Amino acid sequence: MSLLEDSLLQSSSSVFLLGAAVFLLVLYLFSSNFSSQEKGKEPPGPKPLPLLGNLLQLDLKRPYNTLCDLSKKYGSVFTVYLGHKKVVVLAGYRTVKQALVHHAEEFGDREVTPVFYDFNQGHGIIFSNGASWKEMRRFALSTLRDFGMGKKISEGKIIEECRYLTEVFEKHEGRAFNTTQAVNYAACNIISAIMYGERFEYNDPDFQAMVDRDNETIHLTGSAIIQVYNAFPWLGPWLKTLRNLLRNVEDNKEETKRLIKGLKETLNPQMCRCFIDSFLTQKQSLEESGIMDSHYHDDNLVNSVLNLFAAGTDTTGNTLRWGLLLMAKYPHVQDQVQEELSRVTGSRQVRVEDRKSLPYTDAVIHEIQRLANIVPLNVPHITSRDVTFQGYFIRKGTTVFPLLTSVLRDESEWESPHTFNPSHFLDKDGKFVKRDAFMPFSAGRRVCLGESLARMEIFLFFTSLLQHFRFTPPPGVTEDELDLTPAVGFTLSPSPHQLCAVSRQ
Template structure:
């Protein structure tokens, strides 16, 4: 009766409930007959877990980070939860996260591939790979993106040009209120598209619109409770309908688009004149085609592009969405940035990266936006690369490790007002910008986001260009703007509001 009641609470009726009941029963029988693992007693402490279900009832699927933060208060900075029948060691607080990811980065530098990503990418590409594959593809990707301008003046100019396209698109709305989210995704995505595909897309391109909408939908699904259920019970969820099926279909459609782009590049490839990331990878594939163990194969190209396209589109554009909402809610902050822009940049030229050093308040606001919104509360899961002794516990090789970035970005010992938006967190007593070792929105250590420098440039140039040209004014009363996430999972997804963009 317990199992049948459980599946009924998941919102399934009729045949769906019966099927899930049967599958859970089979899994329970298998669990009780499997050999016990001697290392379990050396794992960090944590809440008691049920067979098969793990800590399903102690972790709120709609507010995972809050549940983990609360468990950290009870069990300490290193504790264990069970994702179904798999243990996950949670690192909570600045000291524990720093010790693991930075001081012992090699031991904690593996990637634990969640079942949903295993189903999707099968460990190909950058984000979900490990070992020699990850090292080679990441090293090649960083080198190639730098060759095509990442971190250099040329990519800064692309950002400046794209920011002007964004301004023009907003001006064409002629002071009518609208949600800027789609335009922000177009603009940010075009930067990574120029590096990977060698070109940008027009904002009126219907194919581009479809791709961007699919990426946005995927982020929402990945951050929702159904995917958390999938990661706990993949065998069961594969048999059931739900949003995860839409995710898989969207990814299949995105892969088809990428395959078409790769084929087009193959047909026009000139080995002596690579145009972009795809050309460079294709050339590397041909150079290593006779190596039986080469990692430069079609599937790694396909998924490296998917990783870059997804991360390069969604994370920065979502941060900009949050920034506009926060600045509309706090007009006094917006006014101070306007004053700094007027003083340093003026209205006759485009903002540059060099301006950032002369604009400490603007820089502080951007950093505080990233800290406050806590976009990726847990980042992507890590794994230990060998059996690891850590703070008196034994973590077996391959065990999932969840570095709770929220506990660093919102830690009470590191920040004066951790739960409030406060740019003074990044300003000293003289009003100069100050760094913080607890600023980890891009994670830390060996698995830190490879696009960090590009994202930082995009955030500064896009936001300052928008504020150079517009005042953000909400349609509703600014006090009613809710700057807490509407969905919190893999990412914290903001509410969707309309704004007036009033020309300055």
């Protein structure tokens, strides 16, 4: 971190000494925001400071914790200001579901923050809106299904990747190691097979660099200094962290373009090998029909591939790493999972169809996802029109945080929301039960489009690893000493740690 960034975080006053003209301008923006009472009562919230808003009241490294605390005081719909930007926070299962599902049109657009606009310029799938987003999401869903998302063909690819991952773990011969890279590479190879039509070797330096850059980007995007940048984008030219982020993104764009170029040179429209082939074929078909200004252009292709590549790696990889860490921390749960696996499947490879016969294992996986809380703030939304919601008036264009942490740890929905408890998903007879408040993939128009693939990956990778290994803390570390504090990032990964994978064969 640069000296400037350090001073930004240590002393807000030194950062925000601006001229009187800027100060008065911000005060004007605030006064105009605060005077919009004509159409109805606005959501309550803590009183903001001029210029800073409520930034000093938030833990910028883990804002979701502060927002959950504020919801206890101000209710399930409340307002905070990030600088001069007004944000409406939605807390609790019923409120988040009501907004995203029952008011999907009003709350369904994406807020593209300054840093995400820097990444994508409004192209791709995750950080886009309007007709382009609708067409890219529709195309992505259709194409992912064509290439087996959630079907037998995907199951085969995942099972094959399980073998490669198991081989990597076996090489450590029970010694402690960091699971991060191997797990991320395995998860990444599943989406790579769909995107590029091939998997990559774990020791491929270009592949390693691409995955590692993505991980660093997701980590830095959630840092405090980038939250400050999103509130005050004029600070950008002086922020070293932002420069590092943009360099990572640009390097991955160049690598993606190189891979696309190779596929384009061997493209056969009659034999689509992957997502990129399908996109290029659609683009070619439209151009041959004389349509030159469609949504099928290079910027949408590159950014869609990058969106799916990152999303398909990070969330699945982090969920698996949380799962292995929790098994090491709670060995009695690991015992029960392994007993059930041995009893139901023996030594054969677990298949997706076995899930219904593995209720305890299924409950454990769901509880891992619930407690891991991978995307605590959700990806920010924005209102597409004026809306009156739960008695409060919210203007068109207002940033909205549907707080997933508050759903997955809603005290009115979960018996022990802050502890690891697989019984949340089991009835009194030990049968698996679905829970409405289980919403790790969000909901509504922006629900994760790769949910079925992610669920299949997590189930097959987790059960395969638990069949082959017993996971324990490193020598000299007790279960109680394993730290469940997440690392800082846009998504939540376990803090750096090592585990021992002891062969059960």
